[in-house]
C-alpha cells in the first residue's frame with residue numbers, strides 16, 4: 001500500500017517541471033506531473049493528492065483559474081503557487097483564493113523544501129484539530145484506556161501488537177464496552193496516526209445514504225445531490241476507517257464494500273471515475289457474525305476480509321477488578337467538570353458498583369458516576385447518590401463452575417464436569433456458540449463436536 005506523500009506538479013514549462021520532479025522526488029515524495037491547469041483539474045478529479053505545486057502563469061488556463069476550480073473540488077489540498085518575482089500582486093490574489101503559500105521564481109530550493117514540509121504539518125494539525133473537536137463530547141482522551149483485569153490486559157497487549165500492522169480488525173463487544181475506544185487506540189498507535197480516523201455507523205442510516213456516505217456521490221446523482229461529495233473512504237485516505245455496527249450493513253452494500261476492500265478503489269455514486277484510496281479498515285459489532293453467516297445475512301468472504309484479527313472486549317461484569325479503577329477515573333473527571341469536592345466512595349457504594357450487572361457496561365458505569373457526583377450529599381459517594389438499589393454479593397455468581405461448588409458438591413467424572421460446564425456456559429451466552437467456545441477456551445468446531453456427542457446439536 002502506498003504511504004508516500006503524493007504531490008502534483010503543474011507547470012507548462014517542461015524543463016522546469018522535469019527539474020522540479022527530479023528535485024522533489026529526491027526528498028522522498030511521489031510526483032505526478034501536469035502540463036497545464038486543465039490537466040491539473042482533471043488529475044484532481046481522478047486521484048487524491050496531498051499537495052499541489054503550481055505555476056501561476058500558464059498559457060491555456062491561468063494558475064488562478066485552475067486554483068479556484070481545484071479548491072472547489074477539494075478545498076483540503078494545500079496548493080503552493082510559483083510566481084515570477086515581478087508578479088507578487090498575483091501571488092497575493094492567489095492567497096486570497098485559498099493558496100497555501102507562494103514561492104518566487106527562480107525557486108530557492110531550501111525554501112521549497114521547508115514550505116512543503118510546513119504544508120504537510122499544517123494538514124496534520126487541521127486533521128488533529130477536527131478530531132479534537134469531535135472528541136470534545138467524549139470527556140476522555142481516546143487512548144486513556146483503564147483496565148488491569150486479566151481480560152483487559154490480554155486485550156491491550158493484543159492491541160499493542162496489532163496496532164502497527166496493516167491488518168483489518170473486527171472488535172467484538174457488548175454495547176458500551178469500549179469498542180470505539182479500542183478502534184481509536186488501534187489507529188493512534190499505528191503509523192497512520194497522523195492521518196484521519198474516520199468512523200461511520202452502519203446501523204444509523206438507510207442503505208442508499210450509506211452507500212453515498214461511504215463512497216461519496218457526484219453532483220446530480222440523486223435528488224438533493226446539488227454538489228459532489230467525497231465519501232468516508234476518501235476522507236480516511238492515509239488513515240483508518242472505523243465501520244461501527246458492521247453487522248447491520250445490508251447484503252448488497254456488503255458486496256460493494258467487499259469490492260472496495262479488494263480493489264482499494266471507490267467509485268462515487270452516480271459517477272464512473274475510479275478513485276484509489278489507501279485506508280485501513282476496522283469494524284465493530286456486538287453480534288455473532290459467524291451465526292449471521294450461517295443464516296445467510298452476512299457475507300463470509302467479507303467476514304474473512306475484515307477479520308484478519310479479532311479482538312473481544314469482555315463485558316464489564318466479567319472484569320469487576322476494573323470497576324474501582326474506572327470508578328475513580330470517572331470520579332476525577334466529573335468532579336472537576338461539576339466543580340464538586342468529593343473524596344471518594346463509601347465502602348458499601350463501591351461494593352455495589354462492583355457487583356452490579358452493568359448491561360450498559362462502561363458507558364453505564366460512567367453515567368452512574370456522573371449522576372452520583374451531581375447528586376452527592378457528602379464528601380463520599382453513597383449508594384443513594386447513585387440511585388441504585390442495594391445488591392447483595394450472593395445474587396450475582398455467574399462463574400460456570402467455581403472452585404467452591406467443586407468442593408461442596410458431589411465429585412463428578414471429568415467428562416460430566418466438562419459437559420455441565422459447556423451447557424452452563426451456553427446457557428450463560430444465551431445459546432451463542434461462538435461466544436461460549438471463546439469463554440471455554442476451545443474452538444467453535446470442538447464445541448460443536450462435543451455438543452453432537454452429547455446429542456445436543
Ligand SMILES: Nc1ncnc2c1ncn2[C@@H]1O[C@H](COP(=O)(O)OP(=O)(O)OP(=O)(O)O)[C@@H](O)[C@H]1O
Pocket residue numbers: 138140144145146147173174175176177178179180181182286326362363366
Ligand atoms: N477501559 C476504559 N477506560 C476508560 N474509559 C472507557 C473504557 N471503556 C469504555 N470507556 C468509555 O466508555 C464510553 C463508551 O465506550 P465506547 O463508546 O468506546 O463503547 P462502544 O462499545 O463503542 O459502545 P456502543 O456499542 O454503544 O457503540 C466512552 O466514553 C469510553 O471512553
Ligand SMILES: [Mg+2]
Pocket residue numbers: 179180244
Ligand atoms: Mg460505539
